[in-house]
Amino acid sequence: MTDQVAQNATSDQSTNGRPVSPIEEPAAKRQRVEESTTAEAPVDQNVTAQNGAATQDNGSIKKLDDRDNRDKGYAPIKKEYLIDAADLRGQAEEAPADDDAAEGREGGDDRDGGGKRGKKKKAKGQNTERSFGKFDDALPLCNSRAFSPEFSPRECRFGDRCRLCHDIRQYLAEGRRGDVETFEGKCPVFSQHGRCPSGWKCRFVRSHMEEITRADGRKELVLVDKSGRDGETNEDGGADVDDARPDVVNIVPMSVKIDMNRKRLDFGDAEKYIAWMDAESKINQKNHHRRKDEAGEEETATAEDNRAQYVDPPFLPSEKRRLYFGRETPTLAPLTTQGNLPFRRLCVELGCQLTYSEMALGMPLLQGVKADWTLMKAHTSETVPPTYTSTVPLYDHARDLRFGAQISGSAHWVTTKAASALARFCPHLRLIDLNCGCPIDMVYKSGGGSALLESHGKLERMIRGMNAVSGEVPITAKIRTGVRSSRPTAPTVIDRLAFGSKEHRARLGAPGCAAITLHGRSREQRYTKLADWGYIGECAALIRAHNATRDALADTAAEPDARTQAAAGRLFFLGNGDCYSHVDYHRNIDEARVDTVMIGRGALVKPWLFEEIEKGQYLDKSASERLAYIEKFARYGLEAWGSDELGLGFTRRFLLEWLSFAHRYVPIGLLERLPPSINERPPAYRGRNDLETLLASPNYKDWIKISEMFLGPCHPGFQFMPKHKSNSYEAEG
Numbered sequence: 001m002t003d004q005v006a007q008n009a010t011s012d013q014s015t016n017g018r019p020v021s022p023i024e025e026p027a028a029k030r031q032r033v034e035e036s037t038t039a040e041a042p043v044d045q046n047v048t049a050q051n052g053a054a055t056q057d058n059g060s061i062k063k064l065d066d067r068d069n070r071d072k073g074y075a076p077i078k079k080e081y082l083i084d085a086a087d088l089r090g091q092a093e094e095a096p097a098d099d100d101a102a103e104g105r106e107g108g109d110d111r112d113g114g115g116k117r118g119k120k121k122k123a124k125g126q127n128t129e130r131s132f133g134k135f136d137d138a139l140p141l142c143n144s145r146a147f148s149p150e151f152s153p154r155e156c157r158f159g160d161r162c163r164l165c166h167d168i169r170q171y172l173a174e175g176r177r178g179d180v181e182t183f184e185g186k187c188p189v190f191s192q193h194g195r196c197p198s199g200w201k202c203r204f205v206r207s208h209m210e211e212i213t214r215a216d217g218r219k220e221l222v223l224v225d226k227s228g229r230d231g232e233t234n235e236d237g238g239a240d241v242d243d244a245r246p247d248v249v250n251i252v253p254m255s256v257k258i259d260m261n262r263k264r265l266d267f268g269d270a271e272k273y274i275a276w277m278d279a280e281s282k283i284n285q286k287n288h289h290r291r292k293d294e295a296g297e298e299e300t301a302t303a304e305d306n307r308a309q310y311v312d313p314p315f316l317p318s319e320k321r322r323l324y325f326g327r328e329t330p331t332l333a334p335l336t337t338q339g340n341l342p343f344r345r346l347c348v349e350l351g352c353q354l355t356y357s358e359m360a361l362g363m364p365l366l367q368g369v370k371a372d373w374t375l376m377k378a379h380t381s382e383t384v385p386p387t388y389t390s391t392v393p394l395y396d397h398a399r400d401l402r403f404g405a406q407i408s409g410s411a412h413w414v415t416t417k418a419a420s421a422l423a424r425f426c427p428h429l430r431l432i433d434l435n436c437g438c439p440i441d442m443v444y445k446s447g448g449g450s451a452l453l454e455s456h457g458k459l460e461r462m463i464r465g466m467n468a469v470s471g472e473v474p475i476t477a478k479i480r481t482g483v484r485s486s487r488p489t490a491p492t493v494i495d496r497l498a499f500g501s502k503e504h505r506a507r508l509g510a511p512g513c514a515a516i517t518l519h520g521r522s523r524e525q526r527y528t529k530l531a532d533w534g535y536i537g538e539c540a541a542l543i544r545a546h547n548a549t550r551d552a553l554a555d556t557a558a559e560p561d562a563r564t565q566a567a568a569g570r571l572f573f574l575g576n577g578d579c580y581s582h583v584d585y586h587r588n589i590d591e592a593r594v595d596t597v598m599i600g601r602g603a604l605v606k607p608w609l610f611e612e613i614e615k616g617q618y619l620d621k622s623a624s625e626r627l628a629y630i631e632k633f634a635r636y637g638l639e640a641w642g643s644d645e646l647g648l649g650f651t652r653r654f655l656l657e658w659l660s661f662a663h664r665y666v667p668i669g670l671l672e673r674l675p676p677s678i679n680e681r682p683p684a685y686r687g688r689n690d691l692e693t694l695l696a697s698p699n700y701k702d703w704i705k706i707s708e709m710f711l712g713p714c715h716p717g718f719q720f721m722p723k724h725k726s727n728s729y730e731a732e733g
Helices: 002-011 045-057 064-069 168-175 188-193 254-261 268-291 298-308 341-349 362-366 370-374 412-425 449-454 456-469 490-499 502-508 533-553 582-592 601-605 609-615 623-641 645-662 690-695 700-711
Strands: 209-213 219-223 403-408 432-436 475-480 513-519 572-576 596-599
Touching (some): 268 412, 341 623, 362 370, 362 403, 449 456, 449 475, 456 475, 475 490, 490 533, 533 572, 533 582, 582 596, 582 609, 601 645, 623 700
Parallel strands (some): 403 432, 513 572, 572 596
Antiparallel strands (some): 209 219
16 A cells, blocks of 8 residues: 555656655545554655655755664664763652643543543542642731732721731741842842832842831831832732733733623623524434435435525624734644743744643633633733735734634533633634644543544534634634544544535535644544654645635635635644654645644744744754743743742742753754654763753752752742653643
């Protein structure tokens, strides 16, 4: 079969005389056979041969084919940097890799689906098997005092019943740990913005406080504010820490969250469309089952019955904002836990053009859960338009953004209402992406995530409902190849997303999905095998066929209503999986012919991958440069989560999570051959200096030492256990 494919690729010629790649063959003609290839197996020989031919013309990299000659699974470290195994005795246990955590929603998981890991009953809920301890003040300060001068506090609404500290001097002396000495003892947030929203709780408070002598001789402690504006207040009379964060957008007022929680928010339009979809679905099911046992042309008769009983929807989707994905727009994948605001901000500075929020669950959004709405916050650097060099009809680059939201849900009414709420209360959204690939047990068994890959009717209703109520915000979807490796369903799912079902496409047109991202693995595979870019290429051919069909229908009576279609009549297609260098990025675009590549784990290991793609070359970052990125993350974390004890704890936690991936980076100067592979693990080695060796350490205790360089000593109650110790972090899709 492989020889026949190669022969066809050699003999067939495209219109411009270029040999047709095997991955461009129609998906229906390719016989997919499940193989027991491991993650360390070499790439497909046909693709490698073509890549080799291409790189001979480009003298910058001539060793692309060398990855076939490597020891399977091991990074080719130069001999002078290798460490003898005997020297490793007595060291702490090495933390094994857990790539499922790269794009995972926190929550319990049972990969076998049978609950056979132990007889002990698992606790319900998310992140139940992992604790980070407690990192708060020994004597908490009341919010009525936290942001006010010493002699003019705000009134505490609890009065004498309040058990928190109300004496600022006592709090500074006994209630908290001393000031942090990093960053020269100066608060990074105050230095940047002239105001610290953490108030007296800031661990750098002595850098922005003063003791003033009043006319009566009393000395008063006051906070310095050089920002030129007063902080907003909340119901407690103190500054609302979340809403006061500088340069943060998509902040939803607490009053709206309370209305959601108490079911007081009006979803009139969404409910009308949901009721229409439910009625339409019942009619279709009724006609289908009535004709099921009858002889004759069942499909035609059922379609006629559906058409006879069809009722127009209450309204059509609004005109959508136009999107653009291209070679110059590498995209950061939605990474749960890892894809937080400080990390996204760092990636944008390093050349990332498009970002996604962490996956938020639809039902908690509708319930006004603060944690899920917090995921929708973005930095102002993500609200600027991405790089744009191509010409796309009707695309308004000035109105484009870099930040999009991703949600998950198990029912069409949940995702429809969630999309309506996001469009109303988060004005800075490029798109809303529906997660159709999350493989964790908690989401899959509820009918969401990758379960949608086998529930095509439900998936179509979700996209149609979201598209109808999202206003001008486009709707996209992220999928996997299927639930099982032996039964890929991506072509069927793409057909539904592009055209809609047969009973709907004639009357309603397409569901309105503006872009599809395909992760080249199944739910069953997780990260145990290489992403199948050949299959991604086949699906990209289906998208091109869809776009060609749309072009053929343009300016004819058969053209569906433009409001039901993807923006500008074009469906974009993104590939995802195993991109770890600019060579991988450009090869995947050229061979699979996707519009762009979404990058997940590769950006976690080296966020300057976006800079490599922009410059088209490898960047051998020194240890000091990498440490500077860690310092930036710490500064951005303090701005996002606060410079108080709680904010330092959250910043440290997410920094350690990132270091659990970043330590895998092997400097380019230490490798014998290029390009590197994300699935290769290096043997024990030493860096070119002590700092480089420290950054490569797989021991989480060394990661804590690195965090203490910028965040000071850990809180006594802080705990960090690498995620491989539990099953609480699993892949999102």
